[in-house]
Structures are given as C-alpha cells and as structure tokens.
Amino acid sequence: MNKIITIGREFGSGGRELGKRLSQLLGFAYYDNEIITEISKRTALSEEYVNAITEHRPIFSYPIHFGNSFNAVNNHALQQNIEVFRAQSDVIKEMAEKSDCVIVGRCADYILRGEKPYRIFVYADENSKIARCREKAGEHEHLSDKQLKRYIKAVDKNRAQYYRFHTENKWGARENYDLCVNTSNTPVKDLAEMLSHLFF
Amino acid sequence: MNKIITIGREFGSGGRELGKRLSQLLGFAYYDNEIITEISKRTALSEEYVNAITEHRPIFSYPIHFGNSFNAVNNHALQQNIEVFRAQSDVIKEMAEKSDCVIVGRCADYILRGEKPYRIFVYADENSKIARCREKAGEHEHLSDKQLKRYIKAVDKNRAQYYRFHTENKWGARENYDLCVNTSNTPVKDLAEMLSHLFF
Numbered sequence: 001m002n003k004i005i006t007i008g009r010e011f012g013s014g015g016r017e018l019g020k021r022l023s024q025l026l027g028f029a030y031y032d033n034e035i036i037t038e039i040s041k042r043t044a045l046s047e048e049y050v051n052a053i054t055e056h057r058p059i060f061s062y063p064i065h066f067g068n069s070f071n072a073v074n075n076h077a078l079q080q081n082i083e084v085f086r087a088q089s090d091v092i093k094e095m096a097e098k099s100d101c102v103i104v105g106r107c108a109d110y111i112l113r114g115e116k117p118y119r120i121f122v123y124a125d126e127n128s129k130i131a132r133c134r135e136k137a138g139e140h141e142h143l144s145d146k147q148l149k150r151y152i153k154a155v156d157k158n159r160a161q162y163y164r165f166h167t168e169n170k171w172g173a174r175e176n177y178d179l180c181v182n183t184s185n186t187p188v189k190d191l192a193e194m195l196s197h198l199f200f
Numbered sequence: 201m202n203k204i205i206t207i208g209r210e211f212g213s214g215g216r217e218l219g220k221r222l223s224q225l226l227g228f229a230y231y232d233n234e235i236i237t238e239i240s241k242r243t244a245l246s247e248e249y250v251n252a253i254t255e256h257r258p259i260f261s262y263p264i265h266f267g268n269s270f271n272a273v274n275n276h277a278l279q280q281n282i283e284v285f286r287a288q289s290d291v292i293k294e295m296a297e298k299s300d301c302v303i304v305g306r307c308a309d310y311i312l313r314g315e316k317p318y319r320i321f322v323y324a325d326e327n328s329k330i331a332r333c334r335e336k337a338g339e340h341e342h343l344s345d346k347q348l349k350r351y352i353k354a355v356d357k358n359r360a361q362y363y364r365f366h367t368e369n370k371w372g373a374r375e376n377y378d379l380c381v382n383t384s385n386t387p388v389k390d391l392a393e394m395l396s397h398l399f400f
Contacts, residue, residue, distance in 0.1 A: 045225075116385070123374060174323060180380035185316070190398060196384070198394045 003028070003100040003199055004117035008108040008163075008171065011155040012129030014183045015122035019104045020197045021192035026199055029101040031092075036092045039084060054106055085166055105159075110167040111174065118198070121177040126152070128184040133199045171196075203300040203399055204226070204317035206309040208363075208371065210356040212329030214383045215322035220306045221392035226399055227299040231292075239293045243284060253284045254306055285366055286299045300399075305359075309376065310367040318398070321377040326352070328384040 002062035005022065009015020016032060023030035034053065040047045089111045095101060096112050103112075109119040124132070129152055134142050140148055174180050181191055204355060205222065209215020222391060223230035236254065240247045245310075292311045303312075308318040324332070330348055333340050340348055363371035374380050381391055 118386075125375065174372075174374055174380050174382065175325065177380075178382045178385060180374050180377075182374065182378045185378060186318075186398070194394060194398045197397050198390060 002096060002098075002116065004115055005199070006057070006112065007102065007104045007106065007120045007122060008109060008126060009035040009122040010129065010172070011152050011159070012133045013124040014124045014132055014188045016104055016182070017188045018120075018122055018134045018195075019102045019194050021140075021189060022195055023102040025192060025196040026100070026102075027093070028199075029099050029106050030104075031095050032103060034085070034092055035088065035095070035103070035106055039087045042087045043084060043093070045080075045084070050084060051198060053081055054088060054162070055155070056162055077149045083173055107163055107166050110163075110169065112155075118153065118179075119177045121172055121180045123172065123182055124184045125182075132192065201315065202296060202298075203397070204296050204312055204315055205302045205320065206312065206317045206323060208309060208377070209302045209305065209322040210324060210329065211352050211359070211373070212333045213322045213324040214332055214388045215320075216304055217300045217388045218320075218322055218381070218383070218392050218395075221389060222395055223302040225392060225396040226300070226302075228399075229299050230253070230304075231295050231301060233286065234302040235291055235303070235306055236294070239284060239287045242287045242291070245284070247278075250284060253281055254288060254362070255355070256362055285311065287343045302312045307363055307366050310363075310369065318379075320395070321374075321380045322373055323372065323380065323382055324383075324384045 002025075004017075005028070007015050007019040011016075019032065020030055022028070036047050039045075039050045039054070043050065045053075056165065068081075085107075088106055092103060092106065092108050092111045095103065096115055096117075097106075103117075109117060126149060130145060130148055133148055133152070143151060163169065169176050172180075178193075183191065185199050189196040202357055203226075205228070207215050210249060214249050219232065220230055222228070223354070231337045236247050239245075239250045239254070245251065245253075251352075289311045291302060292308050294311050295303065295317055296308075296317075303317075309317060320340065326349060329352055330345060333348055333352070340351065359372040363369065369376050374379075379395075381395075383391065
C-alpha cells in the first residue's frame with residue numbers, strides 16, 4: 001500500500017510549504033493545484049471556477065417554491081458543486097493509487113479515509129499568519145492588517161464550511177488528524193525535516 | 201537557555217511514555233512524579249494528597265455567609281490548593297533552570313511560558329485509550345469498558361478544570377500547543393523517535 005500524507009491547513013500557516021518540503025525530502029509525489037487542473041479537464045469548468053468551488057460550501061436553498069428561478073439557479077450551483085466533488089474524489093483516489101504522495105487540502109483526508117493516510121493539520125497564530133502573507137508579495141499587498149485578518153478568517157471559514165458540508169466532520173478538530181502542527185514558533189523547514197523521519 | 205519540552209496529555213493516551221522515551225533519546229532530564237515528591241517535601245502534605253490536588257480544580261464557594269463552617273472548610277481547601285500551585289510553580293521553574301528537560305503535566309507549559317518551552321499535547325481516540333489502560337495490569341482491571349470510559353472522561357475533565365482554573369486557558373485547545381500528537385494509529389516509540397529530531 002502506498003504511503004499517503006494529507007495536509008489540511010489554515011490560510012497563511014505554511015501548510016503548503018510544509019507539504020512541498022516533506023514531499024521533496026521523501027521523494028513522494030506532491031499534489032495541490034494539480035488536482036484543480038485535473039478536475040477542470042474532466043468537468044470542462046475553468047480552473048478558477050473549480051478552485052472557487054472547492055473552497056466554499058455550496059450556496060443553496062431548499063426548494064420550497066418549486067419553479068422559482070432563484071432556487072433553480074441555486075440548485076444548479078449545488079448540483080455543480082456535487083459534480084465537482086465527485087470528480088475531485090476520483091482524481092484524488094487515482095493520485096493516491098499511483099505512488100507515495102503528499103496531498104494538500106480538498107478533503108483528501110476524508111476522501112482517502114479507507115487508505116489510512118497520515119493526516120496532518122497545520123495552523124498558526126494570527127500574527128504569524130499575517131507575517132507569512134506579508135512575506136509573499138502578491139495579491140494581498142494592498143490590504144491593511146485589519147483587512148488581511150478579515151480575509152484570512154473568511155478563507156478559513158469557507159474551508160471549514162466546505163469540509164463540514166462534504167465530510168460532516170469538523171475542520172481542524174484534532175480528533176480528525178494524526179498530528180496538528182503549529183508553525184508560529186518553529187521554522188517549517190525544521191518541522192518538515194522532523195516529520196520526514198516518520199515515513200523513512 | 202535550556203531546551204524544555206512540556207507534555208500535556210489525555211489519560212490513557214501514552215503521553216507519559218512519549219515523554220519518557222523522548223527524554224531517553226535526547227538525554228534530557230525527565231520530570232513527572234518527581235514534581236509531586238518535591239512539592240510534598242516542601243508543603244509537608246502527603247504525596248497522595250498533593251497528587252489529588254494537582255489534578256483537580258479546587259472546590260470552593262464564595263464566602264456569602266461569613267463564619268459558616270462549610271465555607272471555612274472550603275476556603276481552607278482553596279488556600280491549600282493555591283499554596284500547592286505556588287510550590288508546584290517553584291519546583292517546575294527550578295527543574296527547568298537546572299538542565300534540558302521533559303516535564304509531563306501539571307501546567308508546566310503555562311508555568312514556564314516565559315522560557316518558551318516546546319509544548320506538546322498528546323491525545324488518542326476512546327478505544328485506543330481503553331486498550332492502553334487494559335495493557336497495563338493494575339488499578340483499572342476490575343472496571344468494565346463502560347466504567348473505564350467514564351473513569352477516563354472524569355480524569356480528563358478534572359485535568360481540564362484544573363488547567364482552566366490556574367491558567368485561564370483551555371486545556372487541549374491546539375492554539376495553546378506547538379504540536380498535538382494523536383497516538384491512536386502510530387506507535388509511541390516511532391513518534392518519540394520522530395520528535396527527537398527537532399531537538400538535536
């Protein structure tokens with residue numbers, strides 16, 4: 001059976017860096033945006049759209065008023081979300097079958113629960129996450145600290161809702177993981193090096 | 201500055217074993233019951249009594265009826281608890297000053313917060329904790345699984361209340377730790393070996 005490591009992570013916690021470093025140290029395949037690209041191919045939806053869908057709980061309302069166009073739109077969105085989740089499950093299962101791998105995000109811990117992956121959750125305190133976002137020049141440059149805080153919270157809230165919707169489990173609750181790693185006070189490089197020893 | 205590792209742990213999770221193994225691998229001092237022995241010496245209270253106090257929130261009521269003997273008893277218990285916590289803080293600080301060390305339980309993570317210890321929390325799922333308790337022949341042998349479950353929950357509830365009372369933090373909440381380790385699916389021996397690499 002292949003060795004599979006799944007990584008859930010708070011936005012700005014360095015979970016992606018941890019996953020990448022770990023995969024390099026171990027010589028494992030690394031899957032992150034590759035999952036989005038593959039779902040996009042299979043569903044003929046754009047990568048941006050798939051990315052948005054796979055980090056948000058679907059918006060939908062119960063069809064109380066049949067024939068109401070608002071509900072029709074929402075139910076279409078729900079159907080699309082379920083279709084994307086199905087493709088996502090297929091893609092992730094196929095990736096896990098191919099070789100030892102590290103998979104970041106996208107409910108992989110839940111989708112692969114039958115394969116007994118090693119489930120890591122990466123988190124950090126607020127100041128540490130803001131500092132990490134600031135280090136990366138890019139789309140968050142124009143945000144004030146207050147705005148960035150709000151943005152980080154919103155992303156994590158969406159991830160939590162998406163996870164809850166598809167898995168019925170609580171995102172980030174320690175009982176759903178084998179290891180919860182705080183990156184606030186320890187370099188990600190050192191944590192990856194430490195973790196690698198569990199899989200040699 | 202000495203390297204300090206503190207270990208909070210659910211009852212039956214193997215936290216003590218993890219701490220002991222880690223201290224042996226690293227050549228660090230190991231403190232667990234040694235703390236109780238030392239407090240007992242300093243306060244002239246029996247080890248059993250100190251042990252009971254350091255895992256329970258003090259029972260006390262507000263002195264609404266002055267002179268009421270019930271309150272007098274309760275307030276005496278509270279005073280004793282605070283006295284023991286003070287001795288506990290002194291003992292733990294002295295131990296941490298002496299050499300690199302691993303300290304299990306007793307709010308050491310909070311008491312030593314100024315020294316930036318590496319704070320580990322060890323947990324496991326219910327079945328795994330029951331199995332671990334069963335492995336150790338001893339005081340729990342006569343309990344049914346149902347009784348043992350209740351016992352484990354009660355011990356952890358007391359630890360959580362004691363921690364909350366003295367630190368005002370939530371026991372076991374991931375934000376208060378650098379690493380939360382689930383021992384349900386990974387041998388404690390392997391986890392200790394992995395963790396040791398962070399401190400070489």
